[in-house]
Amino acid sequence: MTQGKKENSFNADVEGRGLLGGRGRLFLIAVVLLLAVAYLIYAAFPGSTSYYFTVDELEANSEEVDGKTVRVKGKLVPESFAREDGGTMATFTLHAGEEMLPASYDGVVPDLFFNEHSEIILQGSYLEGQPFHAETVSVLCPSKYQALEELEASA
Amino acid sequence: MASVANSARGGLRWNIALVAMAAVMVANMFFTFMFAPTEATSGHVQRIMYIHVPMAWLAFLAFFVVFCGSIMYLWKRTAKWDDLASSAAELGIIFTTLVLITGPIWAKPTWGVWWTWDARLTSTLVLWLIYVGYLMLRAYSANRSQGARFSAVLGIVGFIDVPIVYFAVDWWRTQHQRLVLGGLSLEGDLHPDMRLALLVSVIAFTLLFGFLLRQRVSLKRVERGVREMREDAEFMAEGQR
Numbered sequence: 001m002t003q004g005k006k007e008n009s010f011n012a013d014v015e016g017r018g019l020l021g022g023r024g025r026l027f028l029i030a031v032v033l034l035l036a037v038a039y040l041i042y043a044a045f046p047g048s049t050s051y052y053f054t055v056d057e058l059e060a061n062s063e064e065v066d067g068k069t070v071r072v073k074g075k076l077v078p079e080s081f082a083r084e085d086g087g088t089m090a091t092f093t094l095h096a097g098e099e100m101l102p103a104s105y106d107g108v109v110p111d112l113f114f115n116e117h118s119e120i121i122l123q124g125s126y127l128e129g130q131p132f133h134a135e136t137v138s139v140l141c142p143s144k145y146q147a148l149e150e151l152e153a154s155a
Numbered sequence: 156m157a158s159v160a161n162s163a164r165g166g167l168r169w170n171i172a173l174v175a176m177a178a179v180m181v182a183n184m185f186f187t188f189m190f191a192p193t194e195a196t197s198g199h200v201q202r203i204m205y206i207h208v209p210m211a212w213l214a215f216l217a218f219f220v221v222f223c224g225s226i227m228y229l230w231k232r233t234a235k236w237d238d239l240a241s242s243a244a245e246l247g248i249i250f251t252t253l254v255l256i257t258g259p260i261w262a263k264p265t266w267g268v269w270w271t272w273d274a275r276l277t278s279t280l281v282l283w284l285i286y287v288g289y290l291m292l293r294a295y296s297a298n299r300s301q302g303a304r305f306s307a308v309l310g311i312v313g314f315i316d317v318p319i320v321y322f323a324v325d326w327w328r329t330q331h332q333r334l335v336l337g338g339l340s341l342e343g344d345l346h347p348d349m350r351l352a353l354l355v356s357v358i359a360f361t362l363l364f365g366f367l368l369r370q371r372v373s374l375k376r377v378e379r380g381v382r383e384m385r386e387d388a389e390f391m392a393e394g395q396r
Contacts, residue, residue, distance in 0.1 A: 030308070051273050051328040110267025115196050121330065138266045143332035145201060147192030147346050 052121050055096035066128045073121045073140060074101060076114065091131070094120060102131040112139045176362045183359035191352035203261040205352055209360040210253040211279075215317050216364065217247030218286065218310075225310035228303060234379060235372075237303040240310050242371035244289050246364060251283045266330060274323040275331035282320055285313040 052071035053061065074094030081092040090109065094101045103122055112118045118141060122134035187205040194201035224240030258276070259269040270276060289309050296302030324331050333344070345353070 026305075051330070111264055112196060113267070117196065136268060138268045138271060138330060140330060141196065141265050141332060143334075143344050144196075145204075145345050145349050146195040147348065148195045148198070149192060150346075151195040 055094055055101045056099040057096075058101065058126065059099050062126075062128045065126050067125065069123065069125045071121050071123045072101065072126070072132065073119055075119055078116075081114070094122070103134055104131050105134040105137050107137070109137055110139045112141060113137070115139075117142045117144065173366070176359075176366055179355075179359045179362055183356050186352040186355045191349050192346060194349075197265050200261060200264045203257055204349075205356040207254060207257040207261060208353060209357045210250045210257060211320075212357055213360055213364045214247050214250040214254060214282070215321065216361070217243045217250060217368075218282070218314055218317050220368070221247060221286075221289075221310040222314040225307035228307045229311075234303075235376075237307070238372050238375040238379070239368075240307065241290075241293060241303075242368055242375060244286050244306075244310065245371065246367055248283065248286050248290070250364075251279065251286065254279060255283060262330075268330075271330045273329040273331060274327040275320065275329045278316060278320045278323050282313075282316045285309070285316055289313065 052073040053065070055072060055074035058065065058070065058072045072094070074096045077093040077095050077100065081090065083090045088108075089104060089106050091102070091104045094103055105122070113120065118139045121138045121140055122132060123136045123138075124132060124134040126132060183205075187202055191202065191205065193199060220243035221240045224236050224243060228236035228240060258279075262271075263269050289306050292309055293302040293306045296305055321334075323329060324333050
Protein backbone atom coordinates (compact mmCIF):
# COMPACT_ATOMS: atom_id res chain seq x y z
CA MET A 1 0.00 0.00 0.00
CA THR A 2 2.59 2.50 1.10
CA GLN A 3 4.97 1.08 -1.48
CA GLY A 4 2.58 1.84 -4.33
CA LYS A 5 2.04 5.35 -3.11
CA LYS A 6 5.76 5.99 -2.83
CA GLU A 7 6.40 4.90 -6.38
CA ASN A 8 3.72 7.28 -7.49
CA SER A 9 5.35 10.23 -5.81
CA PHE A 10 8.81 9.31 -7.07
CA ASN A 11 7.74 8.75 -10.65
CA ALA A 12 5.10 11.42 -10.80
CA ASP A 13 6.03 12.61 -14.28
CA VAL A 14 3.94 10.96 -16.92
CA GLU A 15 5.85 9.26 -19.71
CA GLY A 16 5.15 9.57 -23.43
CA ARG A 17 2.80 12.50 -23.80
CA GLY A 18 3.43 12.80 -27.51
CA LEU A 19 6.18 14.66 -29.32
CA LEU A 20 6.06 17.90 -27.36
CA GLY A 21 5.40 16.43 -23.95
CA GLY A 22 7.54 14.33 -21.63
CA ARG A 23 10.38 12.56 -23.41
CA GLY A 24 9.81 14.20 -26.76
CA ARG A 25 10.29 17.67 -25.32
CA LEU A 26 13.31 16.53 -23.34
CA PHE A 27 14.85 15.08 -26.48
CA LEU A 28 14.18 18.29 -28.41
CA ILE A 29 15.79 20.41 -25.68
CA ALA A 30 18.81 18.10 -25.59
CA VAL A 31 19.27 18.34 -29.37
CA VAL A 32 18.96 22.14 -29.36
CA LEU A 33 21.44 22.42 -26.48
CA LEU A 34 23.93 20.10 -28.17
CA LEU A 35 23.70 22.04 -31.44
CA ALA A 36 24.16 25.32 -29.58
CA VAL A 37 27.23 24.04 -27.75
CA ALA A 38 28.67 22.58 -30.95
CA TYR A 39 28.17 25.90 -32.74
CA LEU A 40 29.77 27.86 -29.90
CA ILE A 41 32.79 25.57 -29.95
CA TYR A 42 32.99 25.84 -33.75
CA ALA A 43 32.64 29.63 -33.68
CA ALA A 44 35.04 30.25 -30.83
CA PHE A 45 37.92 27.99 -31.63
CA PRO A 46 39.62 29.45 -34.71
CA GLY A 47 40.23 32.65 -32.76
CA SER A 48 41.16 31.17 -29.47
CA THR A 49 43.53 28.45 -30.61
CA SER A 50 46.22 31.09 -30.88
CA TYR A 51 46.05 32.73 -27.49
CA TYR A 52 49.08 34.73 -28.54
CA PHE A 53 51.34 35.27 -31.53
CA THR A 54 55.06 34.99 -31.13
CA VAL A 55 57.05 38.03 -32.23
CA ASP A 56 58.08 36.39 -35.50
CA GLU A 57 54.51 35.23 -36.25
CA LEU A 58 53.30 38.77 -35.67
CA GLU A 59 55.80 40.09 -38.20
CA ALA A 60 54.78 37.40 -40.69
CA ASN A 61 51.06 38.23 -40.29
CA SER A 62 51.53 41.97 -39.90
CA GLU A 63 49.08 42.94 -42.68
CA GLU A 64 46.34 40.70 -41.35
CA VAL A 65 46.52 41.89 -37.76
CA ASP A 66 47.21 45.56 -38.49
CA GLY A 67 44.97 47.70 -36.29
CA LYS A 68 43.63 44.74 -34.33
CA THR A 69 43.98 43.89 -30.67
CA VAL A 70 46.43 41.02 -30.30
CA ARG A 71 48.57 39.26 -27.77
CA VAL A 72 52.21 38.80 -28.60
CA LYS A 73 54.78 36.72 -26.80
CA GLY A 74 58.54 37.17 -26.74
CA LYS A 75 61.57 37.27 -24.54
CA LEU A 76 62.90 40.52 -23.18
CA VAL A 77 66.04 41.71 -24.95
CA PRO A 78 68.56 42.15 -22.11
CA GLU A 79 69.32 45.79 -21.22
CA SER A 80 66.55 47.05 -23.49
CA PHE A 81 64.26 48.19 -20.65
CA ALA A 82 64.16 51.93 -19.98
CA ARG A 83 61.79 54.17 -18.08
CA GLU A 84 61.36 57.87 -18.72
CA ASP A 85 62.56 60.05 -15.85
CA GLY A 86 59.90 60.63 -13.22
CA GLY A 87 57.26 58.86 -15.31
CA THR A 88 55.60 55.49 -15.56
CA MET A 89 56.09 55.00 -19.30
CA ALA A 90 58.50 52.17 -20.02
CA THR A 91 60.04 51.13 -23.31
CA PHE A 92 61.65 47.80 -24.05
CA THR A 93 62.18 45.30 -26.84
CA LEU A 94 60.94 41.73 -27.14
CA HIS A 95 62.45 39.17 -29.43
CA ALA A 96 61.77 35.71 -30.83
CA GLY A 97 64.92 34.47 -32.49
CA GLU A 98 66.10 37.21 -34.81
CA GLU A 99 62.82 39.15 -34.94
CA MET A 100 62.65 42.20 -32.69
CA LEU A 101 59.57 44.06 -31.47
CA PRO A 102 60.03 47.45 -29.81
CA ALA A 103 57.29 48.00 -27.24
CA SER A 104 56.05 50.41 -24.62
CA TYR A 105 53.92 50.07 -21.50
CA ASP A 106 52.51 52.60 -19.06
CA GLY A 107 52.39 51.09 -15.60
CA VAL A 108 53.97 48.67 -13.17
CA VAL A 109 55.47 45.51 -14.63
CA PRO A 110 55.06 42.13 -12.85
CA ASP A 111 57.76 40.83 -10.51
CA LEU A 112 59.01 38.16 -12.87
CA PHE A 113 59.25 40.52 -15.85
CA PHE A 114 63.04 40.64 -15.66
CA ASN A 115 63.60 36.97 -14.95
CA GLU A 116 65.80 35.49 -17.67
CA HIS A 117 63.56 32.41 -18.00
CA SER A 118 60.35 34.40 -18.31
CA GLU A 119 58.52 35.01 -21.54
CA ILE A 120 56.41 38.12 -21.77
CA ILE A 121 52.93 38.42 -23.23
CA LEU A 122 51.77 41.87 -24.28
CA GLN A 123 48.19 42.70 -25.15
CA GLY A 124 47.35 45.78 -27.14
CA SER A 125 46.47 47.01 -30.61
CA TYR A 126 49.09 46.39 -33.21
CA LEU A 127 49.91 49.11 -35.72
CA GLU A 128 52.32 48.10 -38.41
CA GLY A 129 55.65 49.86 -38.31
CA GLN A 130 55.03 51.43 -34.90
CA PRO A 131 56.28 50.35 -31.47
CA PHE A 132 53.75 48.00 -29.87
CA HIS A 133 51.91 49.80 -27.10
CA ALA A 134 50.83 47.23 -24.52
CA GLU A 135 47.65 47.73 -22.52
CA THR A 136 48.40 44.75 -20.31
CA VAL A 137 51.63 42.93 -19.61
CA SER A 138 51.71 39.41 -18.26
CA VAL A 139 54.52 36.98 -17.70
CA LEU A 140 54.51 33.41 -18.93
CA CYS A 141 56.39 31.50 -16.27
CA PRO A 142 58.32 28.40 -17.15
CA SER A 143 56.92 25.40 -15.25
CA LYS A 144 60.37 24.74 -13.88
CA TYR A 145 60.25 24.67 -10.14
CA GLN A 146 63.73 24.77 -8.70
CA ALA A 147 64.91 25.10 -5.13
CA LEU A 148 66.23 28.54 -4.27
CA GLU A 149 68.90 27.22 -1.90
CA GLU A 150 70.34 24.83 -4.47
CA LEU A 151 70.43 27.52 -7.14
CA GLU A 152 72.24 29.89 -4.79
CA ALA A 153 74.66 27.17 -3.75
CA SER A 154 75.56 26.38 -7.36
CA ALA A 155 75.93 30.06 -8.31
CA MET B 156 17.46 3.37 9.59
CA ALA B 157 19.97 0.55 9.30
CA SER B 158 22.65 3.17 8.67
CA VAL B 159 22.37 4.52 12.21
CA ALA B 160 22.98 1.07 13.71
CA ASN B 161 25.87 0.55 11.32
CA SER B 162 27.51 3.84 12.18
CA ALA B 163 27.32 2.97 15.91
CA ARG B 164 29.01 -0.37 15.32
CA GLY B 165 31.68 1.05 13.03
CA GLY B 166 32.07 4.09 15.27
CA LEU B 167 35.44 3.20 16.78
CA ARG B 168 37.01 2.29 13.46
CA TRP B 169 35.60 5.45 11.93
CA ASN B 170 37.06 7.56 14.76
CA ILE B 171 40.48 6.00 14.28
CA ALA B 172 40.29 6.80 10.57
CA LEU B 173 39.36 10.39 11.43
CA VAL B 174 42.33 10.81 13.76
CA ALA B 175 44.63 9.31 11.12
CA MET B 176 43.27 11.74 8.53
CA ALA B 177 43.82 14.68 10.89
CA ALA B 178 47.41 13.52 11.44
CA VAL B 179 48.04 13.39 7.68
CA MET B 180 46.55 16.88 7.29
CA VAL B 181 48.93 18.22 9.96
CA ALA B 182 51.85 16.43 8.33
CA ASN B 183 50.77 18.05 5.08
CA MET B 184 51.17 21.49 6.70
CA PHE B 185 54.71 20.52 7.65
CA PHE B 186 55.49 19.38 4.10
CA THR B 187 53.98 22.50 2.56
CA PHE B 188 55.59 25.12 4.79
CA MET B 189 58.76 23.47 6.16
CA PHE B 190 59.87 20.56 4.01
CA ALA B 191 59.26 21.89 0.51
CA PRO B 192 62.14 24.12 -0.64
CA THR B 193 61.47 27.75 -1.51
CA GLU B 194 61.07 28.18 -5.25
CA ALA B 195 63.90 29.96 -7.04
CA THR B 196 62.04 32.40 -9.32
CA SER B 197 58.80 33.25 -7.52
CA GLY B 198 59.68 32.47 -3.90
CA HIS B 199 57.16 31.54 -1.22
CA VAL B 200 54.21 32.34 -3.48
CA GLN B 201 54.85 29.06 -5.27
CA ARG B 202 53.71 27.19 -2.11
CA ILE B 203 50.14 27.90 -3.24
CA MET B 204 50.78 24.98 -5.59
CA TYR B 205 50.39 22.55 -2.67
CA ILE B 206 46.80 23.74 -2.27
CA HIS B 207 45.93 24.68 -5.85
CA VAL B 208 46.95 21.43 -7.58
CA PRO B 209 45.27 19.06 -5.05
CA MET B 210 42.07 21.15 -5.27
CA ALA B 211 42.09 20.75 -9.05
CA TRP B 212 42.75 17.01 -8.75
CA LEU B 213 39.86 16.63 -6.29
CA ALA B 214 37.52 18.57 -8.55
CA PHE B 215 38.39 16.11 -11.34
CA LEU B 216 37.96 13.15 -9.00
CA ALA B 217 34.63 14.46 -7.70
CA PHE B 218 33.27 14.95 -11.22
CA PHE B 219 34.48 11.47 -12.14
CA VAL B 220 32.45 10.14 -9.21
CA VAL B 221 29.48 12.17 -10.52
CA PHE B 222 30.03 10.63 -13.95
CA CYS B 223 30.12 7.04 -12.63
CA GLY B 224 27.28 7.61 -10.15
CA SER B 225 25.13 9.12 -12.91
CA ILE B 226 25.67 6.17 -15.24
CA MET B 227 24.84 3.77 -12.43
CA TYR B 228 21.73 5.77 -11.52
CA LEU B 229 20.40 5.75 -15.09
CA TRP B 230 21.08 2.03 -15.27
CA LYS B 231 19.87 0.84 -11.85
CA ARG B 232 17.51 3.71 -10.92
CA THR B 233 18.28 3.27 -7.24
CA ALA B 234 18.43 6.34 -5.03
CA LYS B 235 21.85 5.53 -3.55
CA TRP B 236 23.59 6.22 -6.88
CA ASP B 237 21.82 9.55 -7.17
CA ASP B 238 22.90 10.37 -3.60
CA LEU B 239 26.50 9.55 -4.48
CA ALA B 240 26.50 11.56 -7.72
CA SER B 241 24.81 14.64 -6.29
CA SER B 242 27.00 14.62 -3.16
CA ALA B 243 30.14 14.40 -5.28
CA ALA B 244 28.86 17.23 -7.49
CA GLU B 245 28.52 19.51 -4.46
CA LEU B 246 32.06 18.69 -3.36
CA GLY B 247 33.37 19.15 -6.88
CA ILE B 248 31.88 22.65 -6.99
CA ILE B 249 33.54 23.50 -3.68
CA PHE B 250 36.93 22.31 -4.93
CA THR B 251 36.55 24.02 -8.31
CA THR B 252 35.65 27.22 -6.45
CA LEU B 253 38.84 26.84 -4.41
CA VAL B 254 40.83 26.33 -7.62
CA LEU B 255 39.30 29.53 -8.99
CA ILE B 256 40.21 31.39 -5.79
CA THR B 257 43.75 30.09 -5.24
CA GLY B 258 44.57 30.42 -8.95
CA PRO B 259 44.24 34.23 -9.18
CA ILE B 260 46.06 34.67 -5.85
CA TRP B 261 48.95 32.77 -7.41
CA ALA B 262 48.60 34.40 -10.83
CA LYS B 263 48.74 38.04 -9.75
CA PRO B 264 52.30 37.97 -8.36
CA THR B 265 53.69 35.57 -10.97
CA TRP B 266 51.88 36.43 -14.21
CA GLY B 267 51.04 40.01 -13.32
CA VAL B 268 47.30 39.56 -13.90
CA TRP B 269 44.53 38.08 -11.73
CA TRP B 270 42.77 36.43 -14.61
CA THR B 271 43.13 35.95 -18.34
CA TRP B 272 40.82 34.25 -20.82
CA ASP B 273 43.14 31.47 -21.90
CA ALA B 274 41.99 27.92 -22.61
CA ARG B 275 42.87 26.48 -19.19
CA LEU B 276 41.23 29.20 -17.13
CA THR B 277 38.17 29.55 -19.35
CA SER B 278 37.50 25.81 -19.48
CA THR B 279 37.83 25.67 -15.68
CA LEU B 280 35.24 28.41 -15.30
CA VAL B 281 32.98 26.51 -17.70
CA LEU B 282 33.48 23.41 -15.54
CA TRP B 283 32.29 25.36 -12.51
CA LEU B 284 29.26 26.66 -14.42
CA ILE B 285 28.32 23.18 -15.69
CA TYR B 286 28.09 21.75 -12.18
CA VAL B 287 26.41 24.80 -10.69
CA GLY B 288 23.90 24.22 -13.50
CA TYR B 289 23.71 20.59 -12.35
CA LEU B 290 22.59 21.67 -8.87
CA MET B 291 20.15 24.26 -10.27
CA LEU B 292 18.65 21.64 -12.58
CA ARG B 293 17.99 19.41 -9.55
CA ALA B 294 16.55 22.27 -7.53
CA TYR B 295 14.16 23.44 -10.27
CA SER B 296 12.90 20.02 -11.38
CA ALA B 297 9.23 19.21 -10.98
CA ASN B 298 9.97 16.25 -8.70
CA ARG B 299 12.92 14.37 -7.28
CA SER B 300 12.87 11.55 -9.79
CA GLN B 301 12.93 14.00 -12.70
CA GLY B 302 15.69 16.04 -11.06
CA ALA B 303 17.74 12.89 -10.52
CA ARG B 304 17.33 11.77 -14.14
CA PHE B 305 17.99 15.14 -15.77
CA SER B 306 21.00 15.85 -13.60
CA ALA B 307 22.39 12.37 -14.26
CA VAL B 308 22.40 13.16 -17.98
CA LEU B 309 24.17 16.47 -17.28
CA GLY B 310 26.58 14.69 -14.94
CA ILE B 311 27.58 12.37 -17.78
CA VAL B 312 27.71 14.95 -20.59
CA GLY B 313 29.35 17.60 -18.41
CA PHE B 314 32.27 15.33 -17.60
CA ILE B 315 33.62 15.95 -21.10
CA ASP B 316 34.99 19.26 -19.84
CA VAL B 317 37.32 17.55 -17.35
CA PRO B 318 39.78 16.18 -19.94
CA ILE B 319 39.49 19.49 -21.81
CA VAL B 320 40.61 21.36 -18.68
CA TYR B 321 43.39 18.87 -18.04
CA PHE B 322 44.81 18.81 -21.55
CA ALA B 323 44.17 22.50 -22.33
CA VAL B 324 47.77 23.43 -21.55
CA ASP B 325 48.94 20.76 -23.96
CA TRP B 326 46.44 21.31 -26.77
CA TRP B 327 46.54 25.09 -26.96
CA ARG B 328 48.80 27.99 -26.21
CA THR B 329 47.91 29.17 -22.75
CA GLN B 330 49.10 31.46 -20.04
CA HIS B 331 48.95 28.59 -17.60
CA GLN B 332 51.96 26.57 -16.48
CA ARG B 333 52.41 23.16 -17.99
CA LEU B 334 51.48 19.92 -16.29
CA VAL B 335 53.64 18.97 -13.33
CA LEU B 336 52.02 15.64 -12.44
CA GLY B 337 50.87 12.76 -14.58
CA GLY B 338 52.08 11.19 -17.77
CA LEU B 339 52.46 14.41 -19.75
CA SER B 340 54.70 16.20 -17.27
CA LEU B 341 58.35 16.54 -18.13
CA GLU B 342 61.10 14.99 -16.10
CA GLY B 343 62.98 17.52 -14.00
CA ASP B 344 60.32 20.23 -14.16
CA LEU B 345 59.54 19.83 -10.50
CA HIS B 346 62.18 19.57 -7.79
CA PRO B 347 62.02 16.06 -6.19
CA ASP B 348 61.26 17.50 -2.73
CA MET B 349 58.49 19.64 -4.19
CA ARG B 350 57.10 16.60 -5.94
CA LEU B 351 57.05 14.69 -2.65
CA ALA B 352 55.36 17.58 -0.84
CA LEU B 353 52.78 17.82 -3.61
CA LEU B 354 52.07 14.08 -3.44
CA VAL B 355 51.63 14.25 0.34
CA SER B 356 49.20 17.12 -0.14
CA VAL B 357 47.27 15.25 -2.82
CA ILE B 358 46.97 12.21 -0.53
CA ALA B 359 45.93 14.31 2.49
CA PHE B 360 43.24 16.19 0.60
CA THR B 361 42.03 13.01 -1.10
CA LEU B 362 41.45 11.51 2.37
CA LEU B 363 39.54 14.65 3.32
CA PHE B 364 37.49 14.28 0.15
CA GLY B 365 36.65 10.67 1.02
CA PHE B 366 35.57 11.75 4.50
CA LEU B 367 33.40 14.61 3.23
CA LEU B 368 31.82 12.45 0.53
CA ARG B 369 30.93 9.75 3.05
CA GLN B 370 29.44 12.30 5.42
CA ARG B 371 27.38 13.96 2.69
CA VAL B 372 26.05 10.69 1.32
CA SER B 373 24.99 9.46 4.76
CA LEU B 374 23.35 12.82 5.47
CA LYS B 375 21.39 12.49 2.22
CA ARG B 376 20.34 9.00 3.23
CA VAL B 377 19.04 10.29 6.57
CA GLU B 378 17.23 13.13 4.81
CA ARG B 379 15.61 10.62 2.51
CA GLY B 380 14.59 8.44 5.45
CA VAL B 381 12.98 11.38 7.26
CA ARG B 382 11.16 12.44 4.11
CA GLU B 383 9.78 8.97 3.50
CA MET B 384 8.66 8.62 7.11
CA ARG B 385 6.81 11.89 6.84
CA GLU B 386 5.20 10.87 3.57
CA ASP B 387 4.13 7.58 5.11
CA ALA B 388 2.71 9.35 8.16
CA GLU B 389 0.75 11.77 5.96
CA PHE B 390 -0.55 8.89 3.88
CA MET B 391 -1.68 6.98 6.98
CA ALA B 392 -3.33 10.08 8.41
CA GLU B 393 -5.22 10.56 5.17
CA GLY B 394 -6.33 6.93 5.18
CA GLN B 395 -7.83 7.24 8.69
CA ARG B 396 -9.87 10.28 7.80
